[in-house]
Amino acid sequence: MSSTEDVIMAIPRELTQNPLRKIWMPCKNGLPEKHISQKRVCMTNCPTLIVTVGLPARGKTYISKKLTRYLNWIGVPTKEFNVGQYRRECVKIYKSFEFFRPDNEEGLKIRKQCALAALNDVRQYLSVEGGQVAVFDATNTTRERRATIVRFAEQNGYKVFFVESVCEDPNVIAENIVQVKLGSPDYTDCNTEEAIQDFMKRIKCYENSYQPLDENLDRELSYIKIMNVGQRYLVNRVLDHIQSRIVYYLMNIHITPRSIYLCRHGESDFNVRGCIGGDTGLSPRGKEFAQCLGRFIQDQNIKDLKVWTSQMKRTIQTAEALGVPYEQWKALNEIDAGVCEEMMYEEIQEHYPLEFALRDQDKYRYRYPKGESYEDLVQRLEPVIMELERQENVLVICHQAVMRCLLAYFLDKSAEELPYLKCPLHTVLKLTPVAYGCKVESIYLNVEAVNTHRDKPENVDISRLPEEALLTVPAHY
Amino acid sequence: MSMEQKELTQTPLLKIWVPGMGSSLGQRRGSSRPQFTNCPTMIVMVGLPARGKTYISKKLTRYLNWIGVPTQVFNLGQYRREVVQTYKNYEFFRPDNEEAMKIRRACASNALKDIANYFTKEQGQVAVFDATNTTRERRGVIISFAKEKGYKVFFIESVCDDPEIIEENIMQVKLSSPDYENYDKEEALVDFLKRIDCYKMSYVPLDEEKDRHLSFIKIFNVGSRYLVNRVQDHIQSRIVYYLMNIHVTPRSIYLSRHGESELNLLGRIGGDTGLSSQGQKYAKALAEFIRGQSIKDLKVWTSHMKRTIQTAEALGVPYEQWKALNEIDAGVCEELTYEEIQATHPEEFALRDQDKYRYRYPKGESYEDLVHRLEPVIMELERQENVLVICHQAVMRCLLAYFLDKTADDLPYLKCPLHTVLKLTPLAYGCKVESFYLNIQAVNTHRDRPTNVNVARKPEEALQTVPEHL
Numbered sequence: 001m002s003s004t005e006d007v008i009m010a011i012p013r014e015l016t017q018n019p020l021r022k023i024w025m026p027c028k029n030g031l032p033e034k035h036i037s038q039k040r041v042c043m044t045n046c047p048t049l050i051v052t053v054g055l056p057a058r059g060k061t062y063i064s065k066k067l068t069r070y071l072n073w074i075g076v077p078t079k080e081f082n083v084g085q086y087r088r089e090c091v092k093i094y095k096s097f098e099f100f101r102p103d104n105e106e107g108l109k110i111r112k113q114c115a116l117a118a119l120n121d122v123r124q125y126l127s128v129e130g131g132q133v134a135v136f137d138a139t140n141t142t143r144e145r146r147a148t149i150v151r152f153a154e155q156n157g158y159k160v161f162f163v164e165s166v167c168e169d170p171n172v173i174a175e176n177i178v179q180v181k182l183g184s185p186d187y188t189d190c191n192t193e194e195a196i197q198d199f200m201k202r203i204k205c206y207e208n209s210y211q212p213l214d215e216n217l218d219r220e221l222s223y224i225k226i227m228n229v230g231q232r233y234l235v236n237r238v239l240d241h242i243q244s245r246i247v248y249y250l251m252n253i254h255i256t257p258r259s260i261y262l263c264r265h266g267e268s269d270f271n272v273r274g275c276i277g278g279d280t281g282l283s284p285r286g287k288e289f290a291q292c293l294g295r296f297i298q299d300q301n302i303k304d305l306k307v308w309t310s311q312m313k314r315t316i317q318t319a320e321a322l323g324v325p326y327e328q329w330k331a332l333n334e335i336d337a338g339v340c341e342e343m344m345y346e347e348i349q350e351h352y353p354l355e356f357a358l359r360d361q362d363k364y365r366y367r368y369p370k371g372e373s374y375e376d377l378v379q380r381l382e383p384v385i386m387e388l389e390r391q392e393n394v395l396v397i398c399h400q401a402v403m404r405c406l407l408a409y410f411l412d413k414s415a416e417e418l419p420y421l422k423c424p425l426h427t428v429l430k431l432t433p434v435a436y437g438c439k440v441e442s443i444y445l446n447v448e449a450v451n452t453h454r455d456k457p458e459n460v461d462i463s464r465l466p467e468e469a470l471l472t473v474p475a476h477y
Numbered sequence: 478m479s480m481e482q483k484e485l486t487q488t489p490l491l492k493i494w495v496p497g498m499g500s501s502l503g504q505r506r507g508s509s510r511p512q513f514t515n516c517p518t519m520i521v522m523v524g525l526p527a528r529g530k531t532y533i534s535k536k537l538t539r540y541l542n543w544i545g546v547p548t549q550v551f552n553l554g555q556y557r558r559e560v561v562q563t564y565k566n567y568e569f570f571r572p573d574n575e576e577a578m579k580i581r582r583a584c585a586s587n588a589l590k591d592i593a594n595y596f597t598k599e600q601g602q603v604a605v606f607d608a609t610n611t612t613r614e615r616r617g618v619i620i621s622f623a624k625e626k627g628y629k630v631f632f633i634e635s636v637c638d639d640p641e642i643i644e645e646n647i648m649q650v651k652l653s654s655p656d657y658e659n660y661d662k663e664e665a666l667v668d669f670l671k672r673i674d675c676y677k678m679s680y681v682p683l684d685e686e687k688d689r690h691l692s693f694i695k696i697f698n699v700g701s702r703y704l705v706n707r708v709q710d711h712i713q714s715r716i717v718y719y720l721m722n723i724h725v726t727p728r729s730i731y732l733s734r735h736g737e738s739e740l741n742l743l744g745r746i747g748g749d750t751g752l753s754s755q756g757q758k759y760a761k762a763l764a765e766f767i768r769g770q771s772i773k774d775l776k777v778w779t780s781h782m783k784r785t786i787q788t789a790e791a792l793g794v795p796y797e798q799w800k801a802l803n804e805i806d807a808g809v810c811e812e813l814t815y816e817e818i819q820a821t822h823p824e825e826f827a828l829r830d831q832d833k834y835r836y837r838y839p840k841g842e843s844y845e846d847l848v849h850r851l852e853p854v855i856m857e858l859e860r861q862e863n864v865l866v867i868c869h870q871a872v873m874r875c876l877l878a879y880f881l882d883k884t885a886d887d888l889p890y891l892k893c894p895l896h897t898v899l900k901l902t903p904l905a906y907g908c909k910v911e912s913f914y915l916n917i918q919a920v921n922t923h924r925d926r927p928t929n930v931n932v933a934r935k936p937e938e939a940l941q942t943v944p945e946h947l
Contacts, residue, residue, distance in 0.1 A: 233705040
């Protein structure tokens with residue numbers, strides 16, 4: 001080995017633990033150095049463009065929105081770009097299906113412009129704003145249009161993954177139209193009959209030129225073809241981790257009507273004393289709630305209800321009162337507060353004032369020493385969400401932080417909002433998927449309980465006074 | 478009508494809350510095992526010879542067992558070899574060979590009987606029926622059998638037309654089969670190709686239309702395309718996800734623990750300390766070793782704990798931190814020595830020795846929890862190619878158990894000494910293991926199971942197998 005070709009012996013860099021996230025990072029002169037990659041879900045080097053394909057009323061927008069919500073929840077910055085919306089901004093008033101006739105030159109021009117405008121915004125999002133996944137929601141029913149998109153992606157260094165929805169079941173299509181098309185801005189001035197008729201004609205405009213993704217002609221593309229709302233899937237050339245996760249997710253969702261009930265355990269002994277964490281049993285009021293919950297569930301008359309709890313005593317005690325089988329999930333355990341377990345907020349302020357302040361500065365990413373963060377919780381809960389998607393009627397009896405994470409998934413709340421979502425004791429949230437979102441009904445079962453919700457105080461600075469820190473601590477015994 | 482609320486007690490080993498005194502498990506409403514499926518599932522392979530059916534069967538079975546779903550393979554070829562002691566040549570498989578047909582049908586029938594036995598008497602949950610099953614008629618027999626018994630059926634078909642892949646298959650696994658002990662390579666290849674031809678005439682692949690009521694996955698050309706039909710439940714969904722993530726590209730996985738840590742030296746478990754001076758030496762040696770291996774596109778993974786990250790830092794390459802790779806959480810026993818655990822928690826210490834896999838530390842984890850936590854890591858390892866995982870003793874045991882198909886009983890006692898790299902290379906149906914001790918001294922952290930695991934044992938008996946430390 002020549003002397004000019006010295007083997008570079010890496011001098012191991014000093015490590016420092018980031019005070020907020022408790023991540024060990026290399027540092028120089030006490031300052032964190034270039035960021036070493038944390039395990040991010042999206043283990044891909046380049047952004048991904050997801051492109052929907054399919055005739056109108058095949059669930060493309062439903063899938064786009066749902067997938068975007070899921071990816072954002074697991075921490076992959078994702079945004080959807082709906083070409084229909086661009087068209088509505090361009091053509092202020094929708095007259096009729098004639099706009100979509102394949103021989104309508106002017107219509108075609110406008111529609112092409114809209115698609116290009118959307119792609120432009122995609123480029124802005126992925127290359128400039130740091131987005132990781134963009135969902136391009138349009139019919140994209142011709143090979144020509146798809147080729148344009150593939151060229152665009154190649155030029156910009158994006159991976160492309162197509163999601164095609166194929167459905168011939170007239171019942172499903174009719175239901176789609178009723179659920180989401182009638183309420184569209186396009187049809188504000190039509191009655192139901194007229195709207196349906198017009199929309200059917202609109203679909204017809206696309207049918208003749210529709211070139212579905214083809215096993216042979218499109219064998220070099222990466223895609224999933226979803227047939228008849230998930231009865232069958234054709235998956236071609238999955239390139240990387242994120243595409244694999246997207247396929248898995250799409251194969252687990254369904255549209256069978258059902259409801260998900262979320263609630264916390266009944267009030268616990270620790271709740272009453274204002275202590276966080278731990279593994280105590282229910283207070284007398286908590287036990288009363290459990291009984292009420294049992295009656296409530298019976299009255300709801302839910303078909304084939306599954307009941308899930310954590311592995312902590314208080315949720316199990318609550319479930320026991322229902323008198324039905326239940327499943328214990330360790331993944332549903334409350335956030336681990338590490339060294340702060342079983343302390344009251346007053347004690348945390350006294351013993352760990354710095355930690356207490358850091359938590360208020362970034363409650364989502366803050367990790368308790370030897371404990372977890374909300375961000376960790378989300379990762380832990382992902383298999384629960386996946387199974388919730390597979391299931392139908394489920395009652396999840398869990399904990400405050402856990403319930404916030406699950407709720408944020410269903411209601412599309414950001415990481416900033418998530419840790420402050422209100423999930424009071426003795427209140428059941430009934431979530432029912434409707435159109436593109438989720439209807440929430442909140443049912444308070446009329447059994448008194450302490451409030452455990454601590455708002456973000458005004459002063460989050462580490463130099464703040466104890467009173468300022470404890471300003472928003474809820475009352476306890 | 479008010480439900481009487483029984484008191485809950487926490488089972489001492491698993492730390493699971495159950496109603497009553499914990500004895501009447503039969504009455505328990507709360508299951509703490511994930512409910513993968515309500516009824517037994519038969520996985521039925523479909524495909525011409527040399528399409529990877531046995532490879533998939535074995536790998537899938539290994540995965541399912543590792544995640545806690547009791548699974549067994551039933552390979553029809555083996556049944557046939559037991560009946561027809563000596564294999565002569567491909568003529569046995571000719572479709573007009575009446576006598577052979579009779580034998581083959583009898584074998585299938587016996588295999589199905591064994592499957593029923595596995596489900597009813599041995600608490601099996603999944604049975605993988607590994608055979609060609611290339612005719613609709615044979616598949617019909619299986620479906621009727623399953624329907625009668627109340628089993629779910631999921632077909633896995635492997636379709637491949639690439640002659641290179643098929644020949645590679647034959648070279649890797651057929652030539653060494655007991656069938657071809659007395660053949661030379663050339664002859665074996667010729668005979669096997671004729672064997673495949675015997676099946677081709679009557680092969681009816683699963684059809685999108687005609688078989689639309691069946692649950693199946695069709696794998697094309699070793700995973701470039703998949704057709705998935707009617708996934709019925711959770712376990713089938715997991716199986717599909719797994720199959721879609723595995724590949725056959727040659728690669729190696731390197732497993733190593735962090736360098737010796739400060740707490741290792743003191744005989745303390747858990748914690749989050751840095752490397753000792755020996756540990757730092759190991760990190761440098763590891764860097765040299767890795768360079769020497771000249772690995773293409775190596776990915777390096779660590780946990781979130783200081784000692785693995787410090788080790789990775791010495792490599793001078795990018796690495797990814799996984800919280801899921803953190804060492805087992807010893808709960809209230811964190812940072813204690815075994816002697817201290819014996820002194821302060823003698824009952825816990827004994828319970829751990831009684832069932833080290835399922836034992837959960839108070840406010841901590843069990844090996845069983847660890848496996849559950851590591852499942853996404855395994856899934857990603859399957860997707861990846863060359864990877865070096867720098868982790869911890871219990872974690873490494875779990876990962877190793879997956880690759881080497883070790884049982885839950887063996888897993889917690891697998892030897893994973895400090896300063897030793899294990900190189901795992903997939904080979905035929907299994908995994909080749911090479912062990913590299915990088916010649917940097919370190920303490921031993923392996924505690925064998927002592928002879929006396931009874932709660933009433935004396936401290937000396939409990940501490941008999943504790944390795945030396947400062």
